Amino acid sequence: xxxxxxxxxxxxxxxxxRLALGGALAVAGSGAALALPVMAxxxxxxxxxxxxxxxxxxxxxxxVLAGAALTATGTYLLCRTGEDVVLGARERLVARMLxxxxxxxxxxxxxxxxxxxxxxxxxxxTVLSRSLVDTATGALTLVxxxxxxxxxxxxxxxxTVLALVVVGAVLGLLAPRIRRxxxxxxxxxxxxxxxxxxxxxxxxxxxxxxxxxxxHAAVAFAARRARxxxxxxxxxxxxxxxxxxxxxxxxxxxxxxxxxxxxASGALDVASLVAFLLYVFYLVGPLGQLTEGWIGLTGGLxxxxxxxxxxxxxxxxxxxxxxxxxxxxxxxxxxxxxxxLRYPGDDRPPAHDGVTFAAPPHxxxxxxxxxxxxxxxVFALLERFYDHGSGRVTxxxxxxxxxxxxxxxxxxxxxxxxxxxxxxxxxxxLRYAAPDxxxxxxxxxxxxxxxxxxxxxxxxxxDTPVGHRGVLLSGGERQRVALARALLGRPRLLLLDEVTSxxxxxxxxxxxxxxxxxxxxxxxLVIAHRLSTVVDAxxxxxxxxxxxxxxxxxxxxxxxxxxxxxxxATQLVAAATRE
Ligand code: ATP
Numbered sequence: 001x002x003x004x005x006x007x008x009x010x011x012x013x014x015x016x017x018r019l020a021l022g023g024a025l026a027v028a029g030s031g032a033a034l035a036l037p038v039m040a041x042x043x044x045x046x047x048x049x050x051x052x053x054x055x056x057x058x059x060x061x062x063x064v065l066a067g068a069a070l071t072a073t074g075t076y077l078l079c080r081t082g083e084d085v086v087l088g089a090r091e092r093l094v095a096r097m098l099x100x101x102x103x104x105x106x107x108x109x110x111x112x113x114x115x116x117x118x119x120x121x122x123x124x125x126t127v128l129s130r131s132l133v134d135t136a137t138g139a140l141t142l143v144x145x146x147x148x149x150x151x152x153x154x155x156x157x158x159x160t161v162l163a164l165v166v167v168g169a170v171l172g173l174l175a176p177r178i179r180r181x182x183x184x185x186x187x188x189x190x191x192x193x194x195x196x197x198x199x200x201x202x203x204x205x206x207x208x209x210x211x212x213x214x215x216h217a218a219v220a221f222a223a224r225r226a227r228x229x230x231x232x233x234x235x236x237x238x239x240x241x242x243x244x245x246x247x248x249x250x251x252x253x254x255x256x257x258x259x260x261x262x263x264a265s266g267a268l269d270v271a272s273l274v275a276f277l278l279y280v281f282y283l284v285g286p287l288g289q290l291t292e293g294w295i296g297l298t299g300g301l302x303x304x305x306x307x308x309x310x311x312x313x314x315x316x317x318x319x320x321x322x323x324x325x326x327x328x329x330x331x332x333x334x335x336x337x338x339x340x341l342r343y344p345g346d347d348r349p350p351a352h353d354g355v356t357f358a359a360p361p362h363x364x365x366x367x368x369x370x371x372x373x374x375x376x377x378v379f380a381l382l383e384r385f386y387d388h389g390s391g392r393v394t395x396x397x398x399x400x401x402x403x404x405x406x407x408x409x410x411x412x413x414x415x416x417x418x419x420x421x422x423x424x425x426x427x428x429x430l431r432y433a434a435p436d437x438x439x440x441x442x443x444x445x446x447x448x449x450x451x452x453x454x455x456x457x458x459x460x461x462x463d464t465p466v467g468h469r470g471v472l473l474s475g476g477e478r479q480r481v482a483l484a485r486a487l488l489g490r491p492r493l494l495l496l497d498e499v500t501s502x503x504x505x506x507x508x509x510x511x512x513x514x515x516x517x518x519x520x521x522x523x524x525l526v527i528a529h530r531l532s533t534v535v536d537a538x539x540x541x542x543x544x545x546x547x548x549x550x551x552x553x554x555x556x557x558x559x560x561x562x563x564x565x566x567x568x569a570t571q572l573v574a575a576a577t578r579e
Pocket of ligand 1: 343372
């Protein structure tokens, strides 16, 4: 709790002056109200002594107006600070999320992260603009009221202290319970986001498997959990509200009894008793503020804790500083020497268990092997999505760990297995790797990947939206968009993960030619499931169970590697059946 409070203060620190000013104005506004019983006392006394109450009433009106103006300005400043803090927290959180280590994100749920960036940050605003100030204003006004009560009549103050003790005890007892329930409620909302995100991300799979009911039940279960925890918070909050009001009423009765007796005995005048009773009623405000502020603060601290969990996740190591844009072109050869990689949190044998191979700077190197052999893992290591344990990986003769991460990724073009396309227009997708690409360059990439016909047929051409994850395109079109995007980035090392699997024979042949052209000036690494792709390669690396079995040319491997011969035979059969 203390750590979260410190974190909350760290969020507020850049806005400390405005927060302090807003808080001071809000407190002054509440303080002005404190003067009301004193004025009322004067007015009553004026009536009793047959003097004109006008000056007291005028002053009273002035104080009320000034108090309202101060409160309004203070509240505005506090809300503005709250908004600024939320903005800062969101900016930092999103910047952090996008720079997280891939391995950390593998274990997180995007829906939960989304709730943290939207819902939990919103709680910060409530905490700063309301709860923190409510707690401070409530506490200060309470102290002020108690002091004024003591000045008015010390005996009557004794009777009211009882009420304060009851409220204090109730708060002390309930605060930890409320905090826990609030934290669980926010977790449940995060879980609901995660479940809903899962269903929406796989919308077609959900429908195809008739799983709408099950997905709905899972989301509803999380929603119900959030509601149950919300009810727990409501229960404890209402107990604390009732306790506050009841104790004030108790104090009122005590003051009326003791005060009445003191007036009868002449120890106290009626005006003082009236003022004191007003103070007692006045206690409801600060006490309510204090309890509500405290409850809000505990909820906000739970949110701060959830934001901190993301901030504490490991970020990507950027590597050495980049020397800026390097105009050098040409291929970047790759070597793997005894590379071992076990995916974080994976108990199975390592995905790479001593991988050794070399891909020359020019030409095509194909990676083949059974499913799960570790082919995509080669690409994941080259993109530095994961860090290998032992062994050495070099790109362009330089240890991969010595590359500035941004330079490395800028030199690489990666077309992933499922050719992801982002929601947005075709143009946005094509320019994703090279936002400054000219229209001619875009056109050239379209022609090379045979997308020009498609674009000419589309009503809005390049400005046509492609839908969420590119669902408005066919599988083959998505693959070509992904390839065109990679080409526009002018990569020196192109990583193609079975890029032609969805293409018809004509398009496949065309893209093979494009890749072949590219290989003159760049290194191309291709994960191949089709024999046609493999035959095209200058060198072939055969992987099995996280190791390299053999490396060579097609003819050479057919002769000396049984697994390769078998793969080639089955792929040949598959190709023949298809054609
Ligand atoms: P395919 O041809 O089916 O795509 P592949 O040869 O490309 O297979 P990889 O994706 O490199 O295989 O996977 C190698 C092994 O690592 C597999 O056993 C896989 O289950 C595991 N693996 C892959 N990615 C991860 C990950 N992010 N976390 C844990 N294990 C993983």
